[in-house]
Amino acid sequence: xxxxxxxLKKTNSLLEEINSESKTRLQQQQQSTERVSELQEExxxxxxxxSFLEGLLKALEExxxxxxxxxxxxxxxxxxxxxxxxxxxxxMKRSLDMLEETQRKGExxxxxxxxxxxxxxxxxxxxxxxxxxEEIAICLHFGDAKIASLKGGNxxxxxxxxxxxxxxxxQDKDTGSRPRTLKTLYxxxxxxxxxxxxDKLVKEVKGLKKE
Numbered sequence: 001x002x003x004x005x006x007x008l009k010k011t012n013s014l015l016e017e018i019n020s021e022s023k024t025r026l027q028q029q030q031q032s033t034e035r036v037s038e039l040q041e042e043x044x045x046x047x048x049x050x051s052f053l054e055g056l057l058k059a060l061e062e063x064x065x066x067x068x069x070x071x072x073x074x075x076x077x078x079x080x081x082x083x084x085x086x087x088x089x090x091x092m093k094r095s096l097d098m099l100e101e102t103q104r105k106g107e108x109x110x111x112x113x114x115x116x117x118x119x120x121x122x123x124x125x126x127x128x129x130x131x132x133x134e135e136i137a138i139c140l141h142f143g144d145a146k147i148a149s150l151k152g153g154n155x156x157x158x159x160x161x162x163x164x165x166x167x168x169x170x171q172d173k174d175t176g177s178r179p180r181t182l183k184t185l186y187x188x189x190x191x192x193x194x195x196x197x198x199d200k201l202v203k204e205v206k207g208l209k210k211e
Contacts, residue, residue, distance in 0.1 A: 014177040021179060025110055043092050050085045053078060108206055109183035115169050117205065124201040125189070126161045132192050133161035139188035140168055141176030 057078040060071070113121075125136070137147050142164070150160045150167070168175050178184045182205055189198035 010177065017177060018179055029107075039092055039095060043089060046085055046089045046092065050082060050089065053082050053085065057082065108202065109181065109186065111182040111205055113169060113180050113182060113185060113205075115166065117208070118166065118169070120201065120204045120208065121165050121185075122162065124197050124204065125165060125185075126158055128197045128200075129189075129192075129194050130157035130161040132194060133157055133164050135192045136188050136194075137164050137168075139191050140184070141178055142168075143174035146172075146174035 057075065060074055060078065125133075129136075134147060134151070137150070142150075146167070147164075150163050152160070154160050169180060171180065182202065186198045186202060189195070189201070
């Protein structure tokens with residue numbers, strides 16, 4: 001009964017952690033969406049102002065002014081303003097693109113990993129950095145007893161590495177309570193100096209989502 005109670009406490013803790021992270025991601029996405037809307041509205045206003053200034057500039061060029069000097073000064077001033085608004089518009093567009101890319105990346109990193117992703121994990125973890133499986137397991141909060149049981153009497157690293165990943169995806173006991181997401185595994189790989197493999201993993205998971 002005591003073990004059951006402890007299991008229930010662990011499960012409740014895991015659910016609270018997942019719920020907290022979900023709320024955080026939702027708030028971040030809402031903030032990003034609101035910022036995107038604000039930038040879009042500002043871009044529309046800048047375009048309208050740019051159009052107005054261009055129309056005014058055209059009208060000034062069509063009119064005959066008293067002196068060519070005054071006309072040239074006005075024309076130069078208006079051109080400067082139009083160019084300034086053009087630069088502002090381009091900068092706003094770049095900011096909008098960056099925000100949208102950040103939002104897309106956040107959605108990708110929140111991808112839940114399952115046993116369906118095992119082939120991708122084999123290529124990018126087991127085949128590439130099997131010797132670091134134990135360090136990665138520690139980063140994923142595996143217990144010492146679980147790591148020892150995975151190690152067993154194996155003389156190579158591929159088997160324990162593969163078993164470690166499968167055990168983590170299945171959320172076996174003593175494999176940590178962190179969410180089984182791409183972000184969790186990515187951070188564990190980066191912490192173990194495996195950024196190239198982590199980046200390659202992200203690209204492959206992204207490719208799977210497109211399919």
